[in-house]
Amino acid sequence: MxxxxxxxxxxxxxxxxxxxxxxxxxxxxxxxxxxxxxxxxxxxxxxxxxxxxxxxxxxxxxxxxxxxxxxxxxxxxxxxxxxxxxxxxxxxxxxxxxxxxxxxxxxxxxxxxxxxxxxxxxxxxxxxxxxxxxxxxxxxxxxxxxxxxPESLSIDRKVALANAALIRLFHVAGSGGGVTLQALTTAGEIVETALCSSNIRGWLEVVWQFDNATHQHCLLVAGLAAAFGRQLGMSRADCQRLTHAALLHDLGKSRIPIAILNKPGRLNTIETAIMHEHPALGHAMLGGQGFSEDILTVVRSHHEYLDGSGYPDGLTDTDIPDLVRLVTICDIFGALIERRSYKEPMSGVKAYAILESMTGKLDMDLVHAFRPLAELAG
Incomplete structure (x- = not known):
């Protein structure tokens, strides 16, 4: 033509x-x-x-x-x-x-x-x-x-819908509004439905194409968490809680300056201190909004380690619930395999090796259970 x-x-x-x-x-x-x-x-x-x-x-x-x-x-x-x-x-x-x-x-x-x-x-x-x-x-x-x-949406469209729902959550939260349970449920259902019709690799391939690093990471972690819950044989209700917690785990980053979030390279001491505020910020943003204590705990404690070296509260072993331990593994793995303009993604095999090396910090029984998922992620 x-x-x-x-x-x-x-x-x-x-x-x-x-x-x-x-x-x-x-x-x-x-x-x-x-x-x-x-x-x-x-x-x-x-x-x-x-x-x-x-x-x-x-x-x-x-x-x-x-x-x-x-x-x-x-x-x-x-x-x-x-x-x-x-x-x-x-x-x-x-x-x-x-x-x-x-x-x-x-x-x-x-x-x-x-x-x-x-x-x-x-x-x-x-x-x-x-x-x-x-x-x-x-x-x-x-x-x-x-x-x-049509009901049979492609994996691309399902991930796009999940991304759109997540953006809405972050936009409302970042502008001082309240995140609703209905909005979270909608986003969670999209993630779970998408993974029922595709495998985790298909989910990751589409998510990697999004520009916004924070949204990409939350979708990676939510997909990994949903797949991990199913792999562990968790009940539907527990899988939903896990997926919802994973979607919201970094909500506090909506209040962190973009320049720090998207900085290509290592953060300095001041920037690191600001970044470390996001779990407490997210927890405060969701408080009093009707969210379960399980979800609030994941948002606040997903950077805690069993040996007490995490933040913001320095929790140890028995202070860290199972749901937090699950999301922490998915969070670390997702950060390692995500694609950024300034770094190459790590392979699933190498990322899993790092999880295995974190003895004392992570729940090794859960890490070993995560291995098949890591292999599928490539």
């Missing part, structure tokens, strides 16, 4: 800003490449309504209108050029204090692009190459209308 014909096919989907605002649509799609943006929208078959605006077209600069016409904004803009960043910011500024959540598709994997997205106030970042699969689920967290989904 030639470029002119391609452009004509999608011309009807591109609107001036005033036209778009008159449509009472749910999603505003801002792009610096109409052909590319139109193809992404076309591929998102599950998305109900989405209107495309070309940010580099001077005729589409608009005066502020009623921003409630949109429930979300998607940026399909390359962050390489300062001119396109400026044009995007100009469009975003029109919403002033009423701007809906911004979802940024990253075309470059560099830390600079992620930093730019955060500087623009992105609610979530997603790799542009996987927008068609991940974006509909992400948008569903802010109430964008999503077409009916």
């Amino acid at each position: 030639d470029i002119l014909k391609h452009h004509q096919i999608y011309a009807a989907r591109v609107f001036t800003m005033d036209q778009a605002l008159d449509l009472s649509c749910s999603t505003l799609f801002l792009t610096d490449n109409v052909l590319r943006g139109s193809q992404i929208v076309k591929d998102m078959a599950a998305l109900d309504i989405c209107n495309i605006v070309d940010i580099i077209d001077p005729d589409q600069i608009f005066s502020r209108r009623e921003s409630h016409a949109f429930k979300a904004i998607v940026s399909d803009v390359s962050f390489i050029s300062s001119s396109t960043i400026g044009a995007l910011r100009q469009h975003l500024d029109r919403f002033q204090d009423n701007r809906p959540p911004l979802f940024c598709l990253l075309h470059e994997s560099a830390a600079r692009s992620r930093a730019q997205a955060h500087a623009l106030g992105a609610f979530q970042t997603l790799p542009a190459t996987r927008a068609a699969r991940l974006l509909p689920a992400a948008l569903s967290t802010v109430g964008v209308a999503i077409a009916h989904q």
